[in-house]
Amino acid sequence: QVQLVESGGRVVKPGRSLRLSCVTSGFSFANYAIHWIRQAPGKGLEWVAVMSYDETEAYYADSVKGRFTTSRDSALDTSFLQMNNLRVEDTATYYCARDTTFGVISLPNYWGRGIPVTVS
Amino acid sequence: HFELTQPPSVSAAPGQKVAISCSGSDSTFASGSVSWYQQVPGAAPKLIIFDNNKRASGFPARFSGSKSGPSASLAISGLQTGDEADYYCATWDSRLNLVVFGGGTLLTVL
Numbered sequence: 638q639v640q641l642v643e644s645g646g647r648v649v650k651p652g653r654s655l656r657l658s659c660v661t662s663g664f665s666f667a668n669y670a671i672h673w674i675r676q677a678p679g680k681g682l683e684w685v686a687v688m689s690y691d692e693t694e695a696y697y698a699d700s701v702k703g704r705f706t707t708s709r710d711s712a713l714d715t716s717f718l719q720m721n722n723l724r725v726e727d728t729a730t731y732y733c734a735r736d737t738t739f740g741v742i743s744l745p746n747y748w749g750r751g752i753p754v755t756v757s
Numbered sequence: 758h759f760e761l762t763q764p765p766s767v768s769a770a771p772g773q774k775v776a777i778s779c780s781g782s783d784s785t786f787a788s789g790s791v792s793w794y795q796q797v798p799g800a801a802p803k804l805i806i807f808d809n810n811k812r813a814s815g816f817p818a819r820f821s822g823s824k825s826g827p828s829a830s831l832a833i834s835g836l837q838t839g840d841e842a843d844y845y846c847a848t849w850d851s852r853l854n855l856v857v858f859g860g861g862t863l864l865t866v867l
Binding site for chain 1: 758790792794796798801802803804813835843845847848849854855856857858859860861
């Protein structure tokens with residue numbers, strides 16, 4: 638079955654960097670876009686970023702543009718979220734999610750369990 | 758970017774039917790498609806509905822979605838206590854190339 642497992646979350650100080658990983662299995666990673674979504678404690682869902690299946694497109698929320706970068710490694714079936722210059726307001730549980738649609742960017746379908754990131 | 762508006766909370770008795778609305782004022786939403794997600798407390802979100810009205814695997818026919826222009830709706834019939842969760846709508850903003858989530862609706866089954 639489709640699985641996504643996030644890792645790399647921890648407590649970091651403001652201004653520092655962190656890289657999250659999302660290891661996937663159960664589907665053809667090379668054919669689907671991967672999204673990153675976060676949820677601050679007690680708040681709703683906030684979309685963060687997406688990278689297309691072929692790495693030709695990457696889009697970001699305004700709140701992270703210029704600080705966060707998403708990438709992917711098809712040899713490892715893994716997506717990454719590089720987070721630089723972290724702020725207190727980046728504190729959240731971060732989810733990676735596989736897109737719904739083969740070959741294009743649309744909306745998230747399968748989600749990982751999430752990984753907490755605390756900036757303090 | 759535009760916003761998707763959901764009611765903060767809805768409630769109904771077991772066995773009853775409830776509808777959760779999701780409205781957006783932008784023309785890109787009116788012409789786009791909507792997905793719905795269920796998030797049970799302490800768990801990751803799960804896709805319930807995609808492309809406005811297609812049900813994801815694992816969800817029974819009690820869950821249905823619809824969309825007409827700038828308004829979308831998730832209906833849940835035969836409510837069960839296990840349906841208590843936060844529900845989010847989402848759409849792809851094709852002008853700005855980003856995903857927009859609604860603020861979420863807490864469903865309470867009384």
